[in-house]
Amino acid sequence: MNKISSSNLDFIGDIHGHADELMELLEKLGYSNSGGFYQHPSRKVFFCGDFIDRGPKVKEALQIVKGMIVNDSAYTVIGNHEYNAICYHTIVDGKPLRGHSHENAKQHRYTLEALAHDELQEYISWFKTLPIYHDNGNFKIVHAQWEQEYVDQLQAKAINDFSDERFLIESANKSAAEYKLVDCLLKGREIQRPGIYFRDKGGKKRNVYRIKWWKQGKLLSKDALFEFPQDNDEVMPFELMGIEQSVPLFFGHYCLKDEKPVLQSNIACCLDFCVAKNGLLAAYRWDGEQELVPGKFLQADSREKQMSLTAQEDGASILTA
Numbered sequence: 001m002n003k004i005s006s007s008n009l010d011f012i013g014d015i016h017g018h019a020d021e022l023m024e025l026l027e028k029l030g031y032s033n034s035g036g037f038y039q040h041p042s043r044k045v046f047f048c049g050d051f052i053d054r055g056p057k058v059k060e061a062l063q064i065v066k067g068m069i070v071n072d073s074a075y076t077v078i079g080n081h082e083y084n085a086i087c088y089h090t091i092v093d094g095k096p097l098r099g100h101s102h103e104n105a106k107q108h109r110y111t112l113e114a115l116a117h118d119e120l121q122e123y124i125s126w127f128k129t130l131p132i133y134h135d136n137g138n139f140k141i142v143h144a145q146w147e148q149e150y151v152d153q154l155q156a157k158a159i160n161d162f163s164d165e166r167f168l169i170e171s172a173n174k175s176a177a178e179y180k181l182v183d184c185l186l187k188g189r190e191i192q193r194p195g196i197y198f199r200d201k202g203g204k205k206r207n208v209y210r211i212k213w214w215k216q217g218k219l220l221s222k223d224a225l226f227e228f229p230q231d232n233d234e235v236m237p238f239e240l241m242g243i244e245q246s247v248p249l250f251f252g253h254y255c256l257k258d259e260k261p262v263l264q265s266n267i268a269c270c271l272d273f274c275v276a277k278n279g280l281l282a283a284y285r286w287d288g289e290q291e292l293v294p295g296k297f298l299q300a301d302s303r304e305k306q307m308s309l310t311a312q313e314d315g316a317s318i319l320t321a
């Protein structure tokens with residue numbers, strides 16, 4: 001990862017097995033599949049992780065992403081789904097680091113179905129080599145939440161992946177400092193609000209909320225937390241500190257539901273627009289600018305969304321015919 005360019009990078013959000021949308025987006029960005037992998041004469045991709053689970057073409061998505069990375073046409077950081085997969089398939093003292101509960105198995109199902117045992121093992125070994133964060137001075141990238149204190153701790157230990165088995169084991173131990181660190185960087189901090197509930201996709205009542213950590217100030221909870229009831233005017237119990245640095249910061253993970261990709265601020269760019277749930281796969285075309293601009297996103301709508309858009313258009317043409 002030493003020779004990463006400080007410009008001419010296309011940052012791509014969470015893919016989750018949506019290989020068709022990935023190919024469409026790469027082609028829109030001017031990459032072509034030649035020599036067995038996607039490449040561009042003057043640009044490279046930077047992925048933010050979460051290639052697997054949830055989508056119909058996990059194997060194809062992995063082939064494209066890994067093909068680009070091993071051929072020096074792309075870089076990446078690891079996502080929480082790759083990390084979860086490592087833990088799910090690492091057995092220590094007869095027990096997996098991530099339990100095989102019904103819920104965990106369901107989340108991992110499409111990956112388990114897509115890959116044969118040996119293929120999966122090979123990808124797990126590869127996942128262990130993927131960086132947790134990247135900071136080259138001109139930009140920073142992590143899957144979920146950039147927390148400088150934790151990045152500094154990793155740097156001090158010269159750790160930036162899960163190839164060290166002891167670090168991996170500690171990261172899965174809920175009472176260890178390594179757990180807190182990995183949980184924050186790869187999944188983002190969350191806050192429990194006793195007595196205030198929302199219903200998740202499965203209809204389950206929950207009171208743990210993802211924090212919009214890139215915001216700043218004493219905010220209303222509904223403005224600072226994902227899924228928080230919009231009719232509740234309570235103020236957040238703590239002040240958000242925003243982003244301390246001045247270089248652009250890229251991340252994924254938050255499954256934003258906007259109709260079109262939007263920036264979170266002029267230095268904060270979330271790349272995940274939820275292709276796995278009928279949203280879109282987004283890319284930010286970066287040419288080294290230190291102040292990000294909204295016009296530099298490209299997108300591929302999820303196939304389901306494209307189908308419903310086409311149906312609407314057909315409907316409209318029938319009505320106007």
Ligand SMILES: [Mn+2]
Pocket residue numbers: 014050079080081143252253254
């Ligand atoms: Mn994620």
